[in-house]
Amino acid sequence: MFNFGFLWLALSIGSEITGTSMIKKTHGFSRLWPSVLVICAYSLCYFALTRAMSTIPVGVAYSLWCGFGIVGVTLCSMLLYKQKPDFPALFAMVLIIAGGIIMNTFSTM
Template sequence: MLNAGVLWLALSICSEITGTSFIKKTNNFRKLAPSLLVISAYSICYFALTKAMGYIPVGIAYSLWCGFGIIGVTIFSMVLYKQKPDFPAIISMGLIITGAVIMNMFSQM
């Protein structure tokens, strides 16, 4: 069973990915619906990240949040904006995933 910290962190990461992915659609916050989506997503994101840090060490929670946020936003940008990551970007994201796995498996933090 997943603990509460992991669930809060997953909610935080998902909402961060949503908010960041839709910033471009706000047209510099001139469009109401996407602007409200971005503001709501970031509000949920930081609330959930705060809750996650009550269960997970700050360094681990923040590094996972950043790393998986980068990967998630990249995937969303491929779908929403037809952006295609190049080889160095793919290698870098592989290193992020590897780092997250190593940290979760071996860190005593």
């Protein structure tokens, strides 16, 4: 049977990436609409994360949320802010993704 917790986790990761990527556009929360977007995105993020953790073990959910959030925010910073990660950063992101896949595939938590 399909575990809907992973859909909640995906929503949480996506909204966390959105909120974190938009923080720079708020200019210290001095601009209204980017600030509202950040607050809404983080609210949805934590709501969805709590729903995900009702069916996914906390350690698995949190590690996937953190890892894929890091990779997602880095990719967004490349697109939105023209930031260029160097080789160590790219290699670290590959390791994060590999760790998430290994944990999700082989963990019996």
